[in-house]
Amino acid sequence: MSTNNVITILLVEDEDFDVRRVKNTIRLFAERLQIADVVSNGRAALDLIQKKADKYDVVILDYQISGGLRGEELIRKIKEVDPFIQIIVITKMTINVSDYEFASNLLKSGAFWYCTKYPGNIEEYIYQPTDFILSIFNAYEKKTLEKHKLKADRRLMQNVENLLEAKKLIGESKPMVQLREAIEKYAKSDVNILISGASGTGKELVAWNIHLKSRRRYEKFVPINCGSIPHELIESELFGYEKGSFTGANAMKQGLFEVANNGTIFLDEVAELSLPAQVKVLRVIQDGEIEKIGRTGSMSVNVRIIAATNKNLATEVNEGRFREDLYYRLNVVPLDVVPLRQRGDDILLLIEYFLEFFSSDLGVAKPIVDPRAHEILLNYKWPGNVRELRNVVQRLVLNCTEKITAKDVSNPMILHNHILTKDDSNFDDMSSGQVLPLREMERIFRLRYFKYVRSISSSDSNAAEKLGLAPSNFYRMCKELGIK
Ligand SMILES: Nc1ncnc2c1ncn2[C@@H]1O[C@H](COP(=O)(O)OP(=O)(O)OP(=O)(O)O)[C@@H](O)[C@H]1O
Numbered sequence: 084m085s086t087n088n089v090i091t092i093l094l095v096e097d098e099d100f101d102v103r104r105v106k107n108t109i110r111l112f113a114e115r116l117q118i119a120d121v122v123s124n125g126r127a128a129l130d131l132i133q134k135k136a137d138k139y140d141v142v143i144l145d146y147q148i149s150g151g152l153r154g155e156e157l158i159r160k161i162k163e164v165d166p167f168i169q170i171i172v173i174t175k176m177t178i179n180v181s182d183y184e185f186a187s188n189l190l191k192s193g194a195f196w197y198c199t200k201y202p203g204n205i206e207e208y209i210y211q212p213t214d215f216i217l218s219i220f221n222a223y224e225k226k227t228l229e230k231h232k233l234k235a236d237r238r239l240m241q242n243v244e245n246l247l248e249a250k251k252l253i254g255e256s257k258p259m260v261q262l263r264e265a266i267e268k269y270a271k272s273d274v275n276i277l278i279s280g281a282s283g284t285g286k287e288l289v290a291w292n293i294h295l296k297s298r299r300r301y302e303k304f305v306p307i308n309c310g311s312i313p314h315e316l317i318e319s320e321l322f323g324y325e326k327g328s329f330t331g332a333n334a335m336k337q338g339l340f341e342v343a344n345n346g347t348i349f350l351d352e353v354a355e356l357s358l359p360a361q362v363k364v365l366r367v368i369q370d371g372e373i374e375k376i377g378r379t380g381s382m383s384v385n386v387r388i389i390a391a392t393n394k395n396l397a398t399e400v401n402e403g404r405f406r407e408d409l410y411y412r413l414n415v416v417p418l419d420v421v422p423l424r425q426r427g428d429d430i431l432l433l434i435e436y437f438l439e440f441f442s443s444d445l446g447v448a449k450p451i452v453d454p455r456a457h458e459i460l461l462n463y464k465w466p467g468n469v470r471e472l473r474n475v476v477q478r479l480v481l482n483c484t485e486k487i488t489a490k491d492v493s494n495p496m497i498l499h500n501h502i503l504t505k506d507d508s509n510f511d512d513m514s515s516g517q518v519l520p521l522r523e524m525e526r527i528f529r530l531r532y533f534k535y536v537r538s539i540s541s542s543d544s545n546a547a548e549k550l551g552l553a554p555s556n557f558y559r560m561c562k563e564l565g566i567k
């Protein structure tokens with residue numbers, strides 16, 4: 084009995100004698116137990132429950148009442164109207180079916196408890212009073228718990244929805260559409276996933292999305308950057324230790340696998356895991372067990388592992404830096420996040436998205452981007468991918484007023500390495516340090532420049548357009564340069 088609220092009861096009983104017996108049975112607790120209404124048939128009961136939403140906590144229901152609507156059917160209907168109401172059934176002793184079958188049917192239709200009425204010669208009580216009263220209190224407790232649970236579930240759901248909105252993956256290009264489809268598909272299962280992609284492409288965001296769409300979404304998502312933890316500490320970070328297991332272990336420490344139990348662990352930069360730590364991670368995957376430092380025996384955990392790397396993990400395996408068995412265990416489903424420059428107009432969508440985000444964050448009007456500025460941003464190579472774009476847009480919002488112009492964008496403070504990066508303008512590099520005839524140098528320049536423009540274009544005709552060439556000229560020049 085957790086609260087002292089009054090428990091409001093609806094009594095459905097058609098015999099005055101039994102109404103009196105019920106009232107008398109709970110009389111001692113009249114302060115807490117209040118029979119608010121008494122009705123004699125199912126229809127009237129249902130009407131009241133419908134009209135006075137949320138009024139009754141408990142229905143005490145006689146099984147054998149007159150009228151068509153009664154018994155299991157009535158119980159189901161009441162629960163449909165208000166699933167939180169708890170129903171206690173009282174019945175005459177003369178039941179034909181076996182007790183077990185009868186009780187089981189009642190409970191299946193949604194009753195909380197049932198008891199058989201005392202015989203008619205016991206005039207004071209309907210049932211043993213303590214048990215009867217306790218069952219009403221318990222019914223009320225159950226109602227309260229169910230309500231709390233619903234509230235908590237709603238809050239959790241809301242949290243997940245807010246997170247999904249905050250972690251939205253922007254992009255309509257083919258690779259992004261495919262990536263989203265893969266996320267939907269694999270999130271539902273529990274398979275381990277290896278996400279590969281260059282720095283800043285959105286690997287962590289992908290991992291978040293998988294978690295938030297999985298069955299584990301109400302549990303923890305625990306990201307850990309394997310590259311940022313010193314090798315000698317990684318095991319204690321991942322698996323924890325017992326108090327006193329080594330000098331300085333003054334208290335027990337939970338490892339991240341334990342923290343993530345039932346949820347998802349995100350092993351970022353997984354290629355940086357030391358070989359001994361790799362063995363232990365393999366153990367978790369194979370046996371679902373962790374070995375805590377200083378603890379005899381192991382502990383079971385249930386975690387889904389999502390790993391990410393911007394290295395080629397297969398190469399790491401070939402060169403002996405990464406265990407092959409672990410590689411296959413992590414790489415059950417490989418997801419590749421392509422560089423931003425291969426996502427075409429997603430660049431514009433992302434610019435819009437971050438403009439909106441940062442201007443509303445700063446409380447300023449969203450600036451308009453001039454077409455020439457768009458052009459530059461669209462043609463830029465984005466070596467730092469989405470993270471770089473996000474930073475660029477943030478700087479633009481901070482520095483510009485209503486309009487973002489080509490000049491704003493070309494400012495070296497904004498695009499740090501504008502199209503002519505050092506690589507592209509360095510003559511030593513282009514001609515291996517020799518001085519070449521102009522024609523030859525032009526050829527080398529064209530070759531590189533064409534290759535570059537093609538790499539950031541969605542098609543050859545798009546590349547031709549960027550270069551200001553008719554497609555036929557573009558094809559001819561490519562042929563002359565030996566590209567194709
Ligand atoms: N498709 C996208 N839509 C919206 N925001 C994105 C998208 N991709 C990445 N971002 C944002 O860009 C930033 C970098 O993304 P994230 O940290 O997921 O990249 P990463 O691949 O894990 O990078 P790193 O390899 O450097 O760890 C984050 O702020 C992220 O929210």
Ligand SMILES: [Mg+2]
Binds near residue numbers: 286287351
């Ligand atoms: Mg990351």
